[in-house]
Amino acid sequence: VVKSNHTATQFTTFLLTGVPGLEDLQIWISIPFSFMYLLAVIGNGLVTAVVAQDRSLHEPMYLFLAMLALNDVLLCTVTVPQMLLIFWKGPSLVTFPACLTQMFFVHALFLSESAVLLAMAFDRYVAICAPLHYATLLTSSLFGKVGLVLVARSVAVVTPGVLLVLRLHFCRSNLIRHTYCENMGIAKLACNSIALNSIYGLTAALLTTGLDFVLISLSYWLILKTVFQLPSREARKKAFGTCGAHLCVILLFYTLAFFSFFTHHFGHHVPGHILILLANLYLLMPPTLNPIVYGVKTKEIR
Numbered sequence: 001v002v003k004s005n006h007t008a009t010q011f012t013t014f015l016l017t018g019v020p021g022l023e024d025l026q027i028w029i030s031i032p033f034s035f036m037y038l039l040a041v042i043g044n045g046l047v048t049a050v051v052a053q054d055r056s057l058h059e060p061m062y063l064f065l066a067m068l069a070l071n072d073v074l075l076c077t078v079t080v081p082q083m084l085l086i087f088w089k090g091p092s093l094v095t096f097p098a099c100l101t102q103m104f105f106v107h108a109l110f111l112s113e114s115a116v117l118l119a120m121a122f123d124r125y126v127a128i129c130a131p132l133h134y135a136t137l138l139t140s141s142l143f144g145k146v147g148l149v150l151v152a153r154s155v156a157v158v159t160p161g162v163l164l165v166l167r168l169h170f171c172r173s174n175l176i177r178h179t180y181c182e183n184m185g186i187a188k189l190a191c192n193s194i195a196l197n198s199i200y201g202l203t204a205a206l207l208t209t210g211l212d213f214v215l216i217s218l219s220y221w222l223i224l225k226t227v228f229q230l231p232s233r234e235a236r237k238k239a240f241g242t243c244g245a246h247l248c249v250i251l252l253f254y255t256l257a258f259f260s261f262f263t264h265h266f267g268h269h270v271p272g273h274i275l276i277l278l279a280n281l282y283l284l285m286p287p288t289l290n291p292i293v294y295g296v297k298t299k300e301i302r
Helices: 023-053 060-077 080-089 096-129 131-137 140-166 183-187 195-227 233-265 272-296
Strands: 002-004 009-011 013-016 092-095
Touching (some): 023 060, 060 096, 060 272, 096 131, 096 140, 096 195, 096 272, 140 195, 183 195, 195 233, 233 272
């Protein structure tokens, strides 16, 4: 569908084509993705329900966990059902406003996921490194403020990215070789320059998720430093086991996300199907693993 005027042709709908080069295998790829999505929704739904119903769990540590679980359900639900429909039925038409809306929520929820992981790392840092100050630093009112800051940051960072896409003209092609609408995936279809989009995307990513990752790494380095100084071998083993599992999930989340992000900007030599599969995995793997690592391994929730 196109709008025509005297100067240009502007596309008003886009066609999401799925994973380029793997069209014949998409029905098989859908099996593990369906299973992971089901695990993510059930696991995170259970964690949220348990924390909401049990008043003894209404403490910052568990409330942050419930916030992460809710964010995880939303993050994978924004992309996975549509992706599965493409895998089962073939390319899917999407209007420009719907594409922008999906793009906004994908990036906003990714940013809020990163912010919650940072809040949880700070919570663990205070609990292990400054336990005497835990009750005064981490209060219920702080949890509410963190929630508001988290939403405000996501909206403030993602909105300019959406506005920068709105200024683009799409007159070459309306084929998005992806399973969902993603900022640079849409921008690359434009006829005019996308240099501003690329610069803003890189700057925003480094100043938000990049900074979050540095602060999370610093928190866990200080935590592990304190853990190694514990007198009891059993206590060291238990604390290290918990922190180790958290670190593995955090590293997976950021490694997949940064690899996907930077290859979209610079990795023109990376095969398209690898790029698209990674772009889906970084939104689905952490929500699948988080309920196991943070929920099942937490005695009170178990």
